[in-house]
Amino acid sequence: MSGNERNDTTIDFNKAKIVSTYRDLNKSISDNNDIISRLTRRLQTTLDCSDIIHMFASEVQTLVSFDQMKHEASNQSPITIGDKSGVHSCQYNLTMDETELGAITFSRKKRFLEEELSIIERLASTLVFPLRNAKLYQAALQSALRDELTGCGNKRALDASLHREAELATRHNTPLSVLMLDIDHFKHVNDTYGHLAGDSVLRDLAATIKKCARGSDLCFRYGGEEFVLILDDTDANQALKIADRIRQSVEQHTYLYKGKIIPVTISAGTSTFIQSETLDSLKERADKALYSAKLNGRNQAVSSELNDTLTTLPISHAH
Numbered sequence: 001m002s003g004n005e006r007n008d009t010t011i012d013f014n015k016a017k018i019v020s021t022y023r024d025l026n027k028s029i030s031d032n033n034d035i036i037s038r039l040t041r042r043l044q045t046t047l048d049c050s051d052i053i054h055m056f057a058s059e060v061q062t063l064v065s066f067d068q069m070k071h072e073a074s075n076q077s078p079i080t081i082g083d084k085s086g087v088h089s090c091q092y093n094l095t096m097d098e099t100e101l102g103a104i105t106f107s108r109k110k111r112f113l114e115e116e117l118s119i120i121e122r123l124a125s126t127l128v129f130p131l132r133n134a135k136l137y138q139a140a141l142q143s144a145l146r147d148e149l150t151g152c153g154n155k156r157a158l159d160a161s162l163h164r165e166a167e168l169a170t171r172h173n174t175p176l177s178v179l180m181l182d183i184d185h186f187k188h189v190n191d192t193y194g195h196l197a198g199d200s201v202l203r204d205l206a207a208t209i210k211k212c213a214r215g216s217d218l219c220f221r222y223g224g225e226e227f228v229l230i231l232d233d234t235d236a237n238q239a240l241k242i243a244d245r246i247r248q249s250v251e252q253h254t255y256l257y258k259g260k261i262i263p264v265t266i267s268a269g270t271s272t273f274i275q276s277e278t279l280d281s282l283k284e285r286a287d288k289a290l291y292s293a294k295l296n297g298r299n300q301a302v303s304s305e306l307n308d309t310l311t312t313l314p315i316s317h318a319h
Contacts, residue, residue, distance in 0.1 A: 035059060036126060043130040047137040050079055052130045053104075057081045060123055064116045066106045073102025086110075090117055092124050094131065101131045147221040149199060150206035158220040158228055162279050165218075165230050170275050176232055177239035180286040181209075181246065181268040183225040184298040189262060197257040198225075201264055204255050212249040213242070228283075236305040239270040243301035251299065267293035271304040 039059045043052050053071045060069070068082030086108035094101040104127070106112070106120060145157035153161065162178070169176035183189070183205065190198040202225065209219055209227060218230040229246075231239050247266055255262040269289025273282050285304040293302040 035063070036122070039123065039126045043126055046130075047134045049073075049076065049131065049134045049138075052127070052134060053079045054081065056104075056123070056127055060106075060120060063119050063123075064106075064112075065108065067108040068106070070105045071102055072105070074100065076102070088112060090120065092121065094124065094128055096128050096132050099132060099135070101128060101135065150203055150221050152206050152210075152227065153218065153220040155220070155222060158222065158230075159279075161218050161220070162230055162283075165232055166273060166279055166282075169232070169273055174233045175235040175238075176230070176273040177234045177236065177270055178273075178282055178286045179229040179231060179239060179243050179246075179268060179270050180222070180283070180290045181227050181229075181243070181266045182290055182294070184265045184267055184294075186225040189264070193257060193260065193262055197260075197262060200257045201255050201262055204253070205250065205264065205266075208250055208253050209246055212246055217242075228286075234272075236270065236272040236303055239272060240301055240303040240306060243268040243270050243303075247299065247301050265299040267298045268301040269293055269304065270301065 039056065042055050042059070046052060046055075049071075053069075057069045060066070066082065066086075068080065068085040070081070070085075071079045088109065088111050089105055089107035090112055091103055091105040093103045104124065112120075145153055145160075147154045165176055168174075183201070186198065186201075189201055202221075206219070206221070206227070209229070213219060213229060214231075216232055218232075220228045220230075222228045229242075231242060234242065247268055250264060250266050253264070255264045267290060269286045269292065271282055271285035271289060289302040289304040293300045296302070
């Protein structure tokens with residue numbers, strides 16, 4: 001390989017068996033305690049991709065020196081080990097059952113020998129099953145915490161996230177607020193346009209919420225037509241303004257289903273965390289504020305702390 005060349009190899013261990021040409025490695029493979037067996041056992045002790053890659057790199061380094069190793073996969077941040085990449089590199093694409101498991105790239109200043117490439121290929125065979133298992137585990141975990149219809153977090157994810165955010169708010173002495181919102185007369189939507197239309201409205205509403213919420217805001221479907229947002233570093237005034245910004249965005253959005261326009265509005269309630277209260281109390285106060293918005297005529301936002309209702313706040317005032 002020249003300095004600008006990259007040795008790209010796709011390794012599918014269901015279809016091919018990589019045989020090392022490195023004599024010492026071949027000799028050690030027959031020993032149950034060799035590096036392959038040891039590495040295989042180590043990689044099976046975790047379902048964390050980062051841990052798997054770091055374990056793998058440490059074992060490779062005992063046989064083949066490199067300046068940098070990188071693992072890149074879709075829907076995952078790159079994992080890089082080593083500060084500087086070298087001019088010589090080799091890359092291996094990992095697949096199993098037509099599932100892409102990413103690519104590993106090694107680089108260093110001097111050229112890789114053929115024997116060293118064979119070692120890397122042989123060791124790479126130990127990565128496939130652990131990476132696939134980790135990927136399946138992460139997918140299952142995300143599915144268990146995500147609402148299938150809207151793509152928002154579900155109630156289980158809400159409880160875990162709210163607990164974490166409350167701990168951070170307490171530790172750093174920063175405000176934390178909760179925003180609950182509910183579609184007005186949603187039963188009428190289902191009865192008039194059908195449940196498929198109702199599902200379409202829920203999906204569009206979730207997209208509208210995410211579009212006008214801040215990047216740090218966390219959105220969850222709490223059940224039925226009710227959604228909850230966790231607003232970090234947000235006091236009572238800010239929470240009410242965010243709630244009304246979302247309310248106005250929903251009211252102004254056109255919800256279409258099979259060519260029919262479905263009028264949609266929401267009511268919202270907010271509460272701000274008091275460090276002496278429980279998280280159930282925080283959610284209960286937001287729910288009561290939401291209930292007040294419903295009683296007061298719907299299509300409005302109410303704050304638990306401010307005893308205030310917003311129905312006409314200009315969007316430009318929200319932040």
